[in-house]
Amino acid sequence: MKTLLSLLVALGMAAMMSFTLIHTTPAPPQDRWVAPASAKSIKNPFSGKASISKGKSIYKTRCVVCHGDKGKxxxxxxxxxxxxxxxxxxxxVQKQxxxxxxxxxxxGRGAMVGWKLILSEEERWALVNYIRTLAN
Ligand code: HEC
Incomplete structure (x- = not known):
């Protein structure tokens, strides 16, 4: 009886531990968000310093709250x-x-809002150009 009880306690603890683990680890690679194949070839019409600095200032006001100051x-x-x-x-991210x-x-997806109704195409490309400067 005593062994059964300690077995149950041990099982309960193991269940609790795996629950905490599942809920605190980031999404495993297979759950990562994948853009449709058609998105791959959309051409970026903007480049250069002006676009990057525009992207940076939008990033600071709209994205840093979740993605952090350095985008981490x-x-x-x-x-x-x-x-x-x-x-x-x-x-x-950078390999895309x-x-x-x-x-x-x-x-967008889930907590990440879609920005197409909020920001112009040029502003969204500016963000892409800025995100490129954050690469490791
Ligand atoms: C409310 C928090 C929040 C804000 C604000 C936010 N994001 Fe996100 N973002 C997320 C989350 C959460 C994910 C992961 C979504 C997922 O994988 O389902 C994400 C994912 C992304 C991705 C996809 C990365 C990848 O390749 O999988 C990009 C790009 C991105 N965000 C850019 C931005 C930009 C640019 C802004 C500002 C205009 C922004 N985000 C604002 C929460 C946020």
Whole structure:
């Protein structure tokens, strides 16, 4: 009886621990957000310093709250979301084409709002250009 009881206690603790683990770890790579294939080839019509600095100032006012000052996904409102706000310095973001990043900014998913009704196309491309400067 005593062994059964301690077995149950141990099982309960293991269940609690795995629950905490599941709910505090970022989304595993297979759950990552994938833009549709058609987004890959959308061409970025903007480049250069003016676009980057426009992107930077929009990023500071609209994105830093979740994505953090350096884009690492550690902003006060972003780090505890499930999944957490994306780390824009990371390879899995930077390896995408400009078109894919643009598509994600435009459409959104979950806590990440779609910005196409709020920001112009030029502003969204400026954000893509700024995000490129955050690469590791
Ligand atoms: C309310 C918090 C919040 C704000 C504000 C926010 N984001 Fe996000 N963002 C997220 C979250 C959460 C994700 C992860 C979404 C997912 O994977 O389902 C994300 C994901 C992204 C991604 C996709 C990364 C990838 O490749 O998977 C990009 C790009 C992005 N955000 C750009 C921006 C830009 C640019 C802004 C400002 C205009 C912004 N975000 C504002 C929360 C936010």
């Amino acid at each position: 996904g550690d902003g006060p409102a972003g780090k505890s979301l499930t999944p957490p706000a994306a780390d824009h310095t990371a390879d899995y 084409t400009d078109g894919e990043i643009f598509w994600k900014i435009s459409e």
